[in-house]
Structure formats: structure tokens, C-alpha cells
Amino acid sequence: xxxxxxxxxxxxxxxxxxxxxxxxxxxxxxxxxxxxxxxxxxxxxxxxxxxxxxxxxxxxxxxxxxxxxxxxxxxxxxxxxxxxxxxxxxxxxxxxxxxxxxxxxxxxxxxxxxxxxxxxxxxxxxxxxxxxxxxxxxxxxxxxxxxxxxxxxxxxxxxxxxxxxxxxxxxxxxxxxxxxxxxxxxxxxxxxxxxxxxxxxxxxxxxxxxxxxxxxxxxxxxxxxxxxxxxxxxxxxxxxxxxxxxxxxxxxxxxxxxxxxxxxxxxxxxxxxxxxxxxxxxxxxxxxxxxxxxxxxxxxxxxxxxxxxxxxxxxxxxxxxxxxxxxxxxxxxxxxxxxxxxxxxxxxxxxxxxxxxxxxxxxxxxxxxxxxxxxxxxxxxxxxxxxxxxxxxxxxxxxxxxxxxxxxxxxxxxxxxxxxxxxxxxxxxxxxxxxxxxxxxxxxxxxxxxxxxxxxxxxxxxxxxxxxx
Amino acid sequence: xxxxxxxxxxxxxxxxxxxxxxxxxxxxxxxxxxxxxxxxxxxxxxxxxxxxxxxxxxxxxxxxxxxxxxxxxxxxxxxxxxxxxxxxxxxxxxxxxxxxxxxxxxxxxxxxxxxxxxxxxxxxxxxxxxxxxxxxxxxxxxxxxxxxxxxxxxxxxxxxxxxxxxxxxxxxxxxxxxxxxxxxxxxxxxxxxxxxxxxxxxxxxxxxxxxxxxxxxxxxxxxxxxxxxxxxxxxxxxxxxxxxxxxxxxxxxxxxxxxxxxxxxxxxxxxxxxxxxxxxxxxxxxxxxxxxxxxxxxxxxxxxxxxxxxxxxxxxxxxxxxxxxxxxxxxxxxxxxxxxxxxxxxxxxxxxxxxxxxxxxxxxxxxxxxxxxxxxxxxxxxxxxxxxxxxxxxxxxxxxxxxxxxxxxxxxxxxxxxxxxxxxxxxxxxxxxxxxxxxxxxxxxxxxxxxxxxxxxxxxxxxxxxxxxxxxxxxxxxxxxxxxxxxxxxxxxxxxxxxxxxxxxxx
Numbered sequence: 001x002x003x004x005x006x007x008x009x010x011x012x013x014x015x016x017x018x019x020x021x022x023x024x025x026x027x028x029x030x031x032x033x034x035x036x037x038x039x040x041x042x043x044x045x046x047x048x049x050x051x052x053x054x055x056x057x058x059x060x061x062x063x064x065x066x067x068x069x070x071x072x073x074x075x076x077x078x079x080x081x082x083x084x085x086x087x088x089x090x091x092x093x094x095x096x097x098x099x100x101x102x103x104x105x106x107x108x109x110x111x112x113x114x115x116x117x118x119x120x121x122x123x124x125x126x127x128x129x130x131x132x133x134x135x136x137x138x139x140x141x142x143x144x145x146x147x148x149x150x151x152x153x154x155x156x157x158x159x160x161x162x163x164x165x166x167x168x169x170x171x172x173x174x175x176x177x178x179x180x181x182x183x184x185x186x187x188x189x190x191x192x193x194x195x196x197x198x199x200x201x202x203x204x205x206x207x208x209x210x211x212x213x214x215x216x217x218x219x220x221x222x223x224x225x226x227x228x229x230x231x232x233x234x235x236x237x238x239x240x241x242x243x244x245x246x247x248x249x250x251x252x253x254x255x256x257x258x259x260x261x262x263x264x265x266x267x268x269x270x271x272x273x274x275x276x277x278x279x280x281x282x283x284x285x286x287x288x289x290x291x292x293x294x295x296x297x298x299x300x301x302x303x304x305x306x307x308x309x310x311x312x313x314x315x316x317x318x319x320x321x322x323x324x325x326x327x328x329x330x331x332x333x334x335x336x337x338x339x340x341x342x343x344x345x346x347x348x349x350x351x352x353x354x355x356x357x358x359x360x361x362x363x364x365x366x367x368x369x370x371x372x373x374x375x376x377x378x379x380x381x382x383x384x385x386x387x388x389x390x391x392x393x394x395x396x397x398x399x400x401x402x403x404x405x406x407x408x409x410x411x412x413x414x415x416x417x418x419x420x421x422x423x424x425x426x427x428x429x430x431x432x433x434x435x436x437x438x439x440x441x442x443x444x445x446x447x448x449x450x451x452x453x454x455x456x457x458x459x460x461x462x463x464x465x466x467x468x469x
Numbered sequence: 470x471x472x473x474x475x476x477x478x479x480x481x482x483x484x485x486x487x488x489x490x491x492x493x494x495x496x497x498x499x500x501x502x503x504x505x506x507x508x509x510x511x512x513x514x515x516x517x518x519x520x521x522x523x524x525x526x527x528x529x530x531x532x533x534x535x536x537x538x539x540x541x542x543x544x545x546x547x548x549x550x551x552x553x554x555x556x557x558x559x560x561x562x563x564x565x566x567x568x569x570x571x572x573x574x575x576x577x578x579x580x581x582x583x584x585x586x587x588x589x590x591x592x593x594x595x596x597x598x599x600x601x602x603x604x605x606x607x608x609x610x611x612x613x614x615x616x617x618x619x620x621x622x623x624x625x626x627x628x629x630x631x632x633x634x635x636x637x638x639x640x641x642x643x644x645x646x647x648x649x650x651x652x653x654x655x656x657x658x659x660x661x662x663x664x665x666x667x668x669x670x671x672x673x674x675x676x677x678x679x680x681x682x683x684x685x686x687x688x689x690x691x692x693x694x695x696x697x698x699x700x701x702x703x704x705x706x707x708x709x710x711x712x713x714x715x716x717x718x719x720x721x722x723x724x725x726x727x728x729x730x731x732x733x734x735x736x737x738x739x740x741x742x743x744x745x746x747x748x749x750x751x752x753x754x755x756x757x758x759x760x761x762x763x764x765x766x767x768x769x770x771x772x773x774x775x776x777x778x779x780x781x782x783x784x785x786x787x788x789x790x791x792x793x794x795x796x797x798x799x800x801x802x803x804x805x806x807x808x809x810x811x812x813x814x815x816x817x818x819x820x821x822x823x824x825x826x827x828x829x830x831x832x833x834x835x836x837x838x839x840x841x842x843x844x845x846x847x848x849x850x851x852x853x854x855x856x857x858x859x860x861x862x863x864x865x866x867x868x869x870x871x872x873x874x875x876x877x878x879x880x881x882x883x884x885x886x887x888x889x890x891x892x893x894x895x896x897x898x899x900x901x902x903x904x905x906x907x908x909x910x911x912x913x914x915x916x917x918x919x920x921x922x923x924x925x926x927x928x929x930x931x932x933x934x935x936x937x938x939x940x941x942x943x944x945x946x947x948x949x950x951x952x953x954x955x956x957x958x959x960x961x962x963x964x965x966x967x968x969x970x971x972x973x974x975x976x
Contacts, residue, residue, distance in 0.1 A: 034841070034947070036946070036947060037568075037569075037572070038946055040751075040752050040753045040754075040755055040756070041752055042576060042578065043573060043576065043578045043580050044541065044542070044569045044572055044573060045542075045753050046542055046544065046843045046845070047542060047543065047544055047565045047566075047568065047569050047843075048544040048545065048546065048565065048841075048842075048843055048947075049544070049545045049546075049561050049562075049564075049565055050533075050545065050546035050547070050841045051546065051547045051548060051549075052531060052546070052548055052841055053548050054527075054529075056527075068521075069524070070524070070526075071523075071524050071525050071526065072526045072527075073525070073526065073527035073528065074527075074528050074530065075527070075528060075529035075530055075531060075548065076529065076530035076531045076548030076549075076550070076840075077530075078549075078550065088526070092524065092526060092608055095607055095608040095609040095612075096521055096524065096608065096609070096612065097520070097521050097612065097616070098520075098521070099521055099522075099523075100517070100520045100521065100522055101522070101523075124564065124565060124568055127568070131568055131571065131572050132571065132572070132575050134572055134575075135571065135572040135573070135574065135575025135576045136575050136576070138572070138575070138576030138577075138578065139575065139576045139577045142576070142577065147752070149752065149755040149756035150756045151756060151757065151946040153946070153947065179756050179757070179946075180756070181755055181756035183755065187752075187760070192756070257629070257630055257666075257668070258629070258668040258670065258673070258675055259630065259666055259668065259675055259677075263673070263675075265673045267670060300525070300527075301513070301523055301524070301525035302515075302522060302523030302524075303513065303515055303522070303523040303525065309522075312523075381759075381884075381885060382882045382883060382884070382885075383882070384880045384881060384882045385880055386879075386880045386891075386893060386913060386970050386973070387911070387970045387971070387974065388675075388677075389674065389675060389676075390970075390971065390974040390976060392970055392973060392974040394880065394882045394891050394913075395882055396882070396884045396885070396889065398884075398885055415884065415889075417882070417884070417889050417891060417915070419891075419968075419970070419973035419974065420974075421974050424974070424975065445946075445947075445948050459975075461973065461974075461975060463891075463915070463968070463973060464889060464915055464966075465889070466884040466888060466889035467762075467884075467886070467888045467889065467917070468759070468762075468884035468885050468886035468887070468888045468889060469885075469886060
């Protein structure tokens, strides 16, 4: 038998809901398309254009001791796979003990008027103007003695959510970015930049390369500095590297259990405690311009292995602006309905964007101009948690640490390994620039929508020197 | 029990799709084309305090076509299982190659993609070594076992919380290329893990201890007594965690270390495994995963470590997470040396990087983690050989006057050229006058790769050897995850920098 295609995603959702014999059911159909280019040494190394489809069925079964759930996903599922997929989810629910996060599914709302529309799609056509400009940039870099390495990616996911309680929601999420790394021919000097983009119309590879050429020029004077604590200027992307991890570590349930840096000494959490001297406000908002995210909960599994807990039972609940920190005070920790009840905190679902503001103005160049002596750290790398009690993170500076003296960059400094807690770093931050849309180098693939200010952090702890370039 | 390829995978229209895709690629002028259809099933069961907290059971099914056309790579992937759709994906791959060729022309590049030759292997089938496919075991039995283990730990004094997780993967791959190699393979792997947490309400201190059982390319028998002593480990954990909670903080300084294989495997992964990837040495990962200090011009001359150091790459070892019969370029997998008597003597490579550096043949390290991803050079099982005459771990400890015995992996981080690293662990014991003298806490060791391996002074014997591993090693853009094993004995390293992590945080 020749497998058939599934048909339109909204029809797949409806058909799966019809097939379900569970007490309650959630169906999520994701349609994905991607296009990417990758290069090294001024030439392309790999590329790709992909199409994918995933259907997730959450079946819940009520029993005497509670409600159990079964969650099964199939990538590339066809119409023929729907019935076995729904059955597999129901069987998984029947085999499972009651789920601790079980709650009634979200109730009926007016359906999304675009629910029946075809999925949005990307393709290599998104590179129509970018690709030739990239080729010309390679030529110019080669002529001027620079090697370019990097990656350009564009991804579109259309998600259709239907529930047996009547929800019919749909969200299209684009995500694009470019990373460019320039090295001197002997590879002893290196500079890097990454920028987010919706459609590549606003990306000029020649301009990015020119900025990196300036930084390689700064690196012609090399200054070796020992480990120590340095006043450090972090541009928005480096701030995102730290703040995204901080937010991931902020699960309310684990904090309430006494297991995180957000745990209170009295058995509760640190909600309400002042964390920073600057008037820092950290929030998520699905409607934030430039970093807009999904306006409702889309949970394809209940898990808390890295990010704060999410619950499949919360699917479809609305996301609204949530202030995690306001004016330097911890206001909220991410909760599911389950952990909100456990902790007594308000329900605050984990969102998919983060914005930080500290009332500052200007960019990193303005902070540089006001610096007597400090380090400008343009990117961080290989960030890992060392101690959850202090949220000590370790990682490395990479592709551009510069010495700032009397308001100017005066040379490039060796790389360092840092050991620093992002909570402490935010707490010590003494000055901020204006918020900018940016991309975390370390976590951008998993958490692409961020807007952060540049920060001045006194006594950033550089634990040892790294000879890596 | 004889293992067979999953019938439901064989029932997919593998040949029809491959034939359609390869024929279209040929007709459009491709010099080389390969077709890969994969079905990868990933399932997780997560319990908190013996209660089910979440499950996920996800299967990816799709296929990819990769071509060399006009001297450029082209890659495309799709999911619709019809010959027409497969042919369209092949056409998109050729279009991507043309896009690449256009960029190369604009760049003035004369470089053309060429591959190291590989003989046609005809039709081949390969299945990894396991007894019971974890997906043949009812979910209730899996979660029941995790819950029972969790309850055992929770019943012990001082244990506040227990997280339990089981991750199971079944990977089926069908590969066909224009040279005539056709392979059908099946692999199974498991990662079981329990973490016990102690919270001291009075002080606000908390700490945790995770089981040491490594992920393994084994079946469900791994949870029922084959390959790991779960009962023994779970019985010891409460006392060990209580000891860790009561342990004094470490005094920073230089110490001799005896490193258990449950910790050393990850140091090998980061400082040797990744550093000897040829694509990194050539700069292909420069903007992301990084390059390597072990550059190609140092092959045969780089003093990697002490003369005791012999490191082998092996994609054929039974039970290895990176073990397979053929790689994702149709290359028969192999075993070879990376470091011999302390000197760099080999790399891990794929057909492209082998050709670029003049090797006659790839050593079979191409791998893609999903049908939507392009194959790239990924790690073989990279292992440190024991000393055939070496002592047990107690014998190594007996030779240390003042040191620390490091057990289990914790956090890990290394720089982009694989010089500077910092690792923690699960358990740290002081060594005084050749004997263990209680636990210490807040320990991290920090070193530079060649200094560290240069300080290797003694290796344990074969009795100390353990095949550890990582279930999700990240590399490439778009990001890919691979599983890989690392075997090693216990080993002694002299004069390594130890940090106190609380002091590092400035507290």
C-alpha cells in the first residue's frame, strides 16, 4: 500500500481528535521547513533545505487514583499512521500511573481564524539576495587576508493545537539568524558576530564582515593579562548567554523543594527578594515587537530536565506578559498549574522569549566610552553549571576579549575561563545600555528570541587563562 | 535471542524511494548521490519522588538526499513516502548544490568537493548487540522499576528527593548510494539515571548524588542485572550522600588525582575525542564547536601526553554507543589508533576530510542524528587503553601520598581549541598516605590538555576498565546530538589544580 500524505494539518488534528477514545485529548500538528548555509575558510561546507511534519497526541485517562497521560509523537506521520498513533497514546496513558501535573484541559475559546489556513513555509529562496552578497563577501575577505566561517539559518514552524475541550489554536513561528566568524590567515586573531533576522532582508554580510575586520585590527596589539576579577562590559548577546540560563534555573517547583539558587531559607522561594541594585526588569511577552513568541502554551511533553517545568495539561492556556524581575525584585518564578498549587505562587507559564531592561540608554560603544579600564567580552562559550546552590556557571570567553582604557579599545586580550553566577553578576551590574534584540551564542538555537541591554559588571571572575583562539 | 531488523521498518518503501531519488539525482547530473531513510524512536520516562512526572515517546521518520553536483554539495530532506516526493527532494538537493556553486563562483573559489574512494559493499545488514529491545517491554514495567528504585532511596534517612529518568532510543537506518552500497541497520541504546537530593533546612544547604551507571548500547537487560549492579549502587548512595553533605570543603591547591573511569571518560571525550576530529582540525567547526590544538601539521609529532597514553578510536566495539556496521557514507566501520605512546598518530574523519588531507580512505566517522540533518564527522568510541600489568584502583591510591580520588561526572567545560578545561564530579575522597580519608566537597579540577595528559603517571589494570559514555554529544549547525562511548581504566595524574567551587563563586 502506498502511504498517503496527511492532508492539511488542521484536518489531521480534527481526524485524530475524532479517533480518540480517551477521556480527554490534545493534538498538536507541527509543520516545519528550514533552509541553511554553512561555510568555513571562505567557502561553503554544507547546506540544506528540509521539510518535516510532527504530530503529537496527548491522551488522558481518568482512573480511581487520578488522571494518567500518554504522550506520543510521530515525525513524518501519514494519514495511515493517525489511528495507531492515537491508540499508542491511549495505551501509554492506560499503562501509566496518575500524572502529578494532571489538571482539566483548558476550556473552549473562539477558534483561531487562521486555523484552517495552510502552514507557513520557508525555503532556500529566503537567501535570494543574501547568497550572492555572501559570495562577494568571501571574495573580498580572501582578497584582504581574512578567513570567514559561519552559518545562516531560517526556520518556519506552523503549529496547530486542538483539544477535545474545543480549543483550535494556531501559531506560525519564524526564526532566522546569521553567525559570522573572521580569522586572520594564521588564525591567531578571531572575531565573531551573530544577528537574529526574520527574513534575511535586513542582513548585510559585507557590513558584518567590515565590523569584524575592525575588531581584527584591534587585535593587532595583543595584551596578556592574568586571571583575576575585572570590570567587564558585556554586549547584549553575552548578557543573553547568562540571563537565559538564569531563567532556565528558575523553576518554581524545584525552588520550593529547596534545590535551587531561588530557594528561600524558610522552605519557600525567594520571590519578593531584591536581587539587583539596578532597576532591572526581566519579562516574557508573546507580543513583544521583534521577538514575538507563541501566545499560548504549547507543551509536547511534561518535563523539567533543563528548562522550567511545563505540563501537557496546560496546553492552550494563554501566555501574557509576565514580569519575572521588576525594578530589581524577584516577582515570579515559572510555574505550571500543578507547581503553582504546590508552591502557592501565581500561575506563570514558561514563555519562549525574554526581555531585560535596566533603564539604560545607548549601546556597548557608549559603555566603552565611559570606561577607564576594563574588558570588553564580545562572546561567551561552553557555559555549564558547576554548583546549583550558588548557580555558579563556568565557561570561556571566545573570539574577542578587548582591553578598554580611557574610553577606547587599546588591544586584544587573551581568552579566559570564567567562574561566575549570573545572579550575582546581575546583582553587581552597575550600568546598562538600552535594550536591543540580540542572540545568545550559547543558547540561541534553543532560545532564539531575546532582547537585552549591554551591562557593566564589576569584578567579573576570570578564573584562569585559556590559550584557545 | 537472534536479533532481526524491525519488520515495520523493512515494510517501508525503502527501495522504491531510494531508487526514485538516486535516479532523479543522476538524471540531473549529480556526480555522487546518497539516500538515507531513518526512523529514530526516542522515549523518556521521568519520575519525581517515585511519581510519574512526564513521558515522551517521539518517533522521527523521514529521508534525506545528498548530492555532489557541479563540484558542490547539495542536501535536502523530506517526509512524504512516495517515489514522486523522493524525486522532488533529490531535485531540491541539486538546487541547493547549484545555489552553493553560485556562491562559490561569486567568491572566486575554485575548490570542488571530492570524496575519498570507498568500495561498493553491496547489500548489508547490521544490528547492535542487545538482548531485549526496551520498546518490547511494557511502559508499566519500566516506570514501575524506576519507582521502586526511587522508593528505596527515599526510604533512607537524609534523602529529601529522588529524580529518576530512563531514556531509550531505537535507531533504524537505510542507506543507498550511486556506487551501489545498500545498508540496513538497527541500534538500541539506554540511559537510566537516578539522582538523590539531600536538603538541610537549617542551613539551606543542599547537595545531590547521581548514579554512576553509564549509558549503554544495551537492551532492557541493562536494568535487570546485566552490565551494572543497580542493587549495590542504590544501597550505597544514601550513606555516600550523607557523607558528602557532612564533608569539609576542599582546600584549593595542587593535588595528585586518582580519577575513576566514571569521571575520566568525559575528560577523554572533551580533551581527546573532540580534539582529534579532523573536520575541527581543518576549521570546519571554527564558528561553532571550535577547532583543535591538534592541527593536521602536528600529526605524528605532537606530544599529547605521557608515554603511558595509548588511545584508540573504535566504531566496532560491542556495546559502544558509537558502534555501527557502516557509517552514513557507506563506509565500513573500523578501529585505529589516535594516540600511541603519548604521540598523536591519527584522526577521525569522513570521506570529504579524508580526501582533503590525502588519506586513501575514510575511517568511517560520518553520522547524522536525524533524517533532516546532513552527515558530518562524528566521534568514534574513543578509549584509553589500560596497563595490562596495572594494579586495581586501591593499588593506584596506595601510591598517592596526598591527593583526591574523583568519582562520577559532574559539570564539564573546555575551550574552543580543547586546551583549557574544568571538570567536577559526583564524589571526591581525600587520599592521605595511600588511603582514602573521607569525602571533601566543592571540588573542581582545571588543567590544560597536554599538561594534564603529560602528568599521567600510572594506569590501572584491565580490572579497572569501564566503558563509560555520553548520550548526547553536541556538534555542528544545525545542531546534532550523537551518542558515544569511552572506555578507560582508573588513572593517576600528578599535580593537578584543584579549585574550591564555593570560593570560585566569591562566597
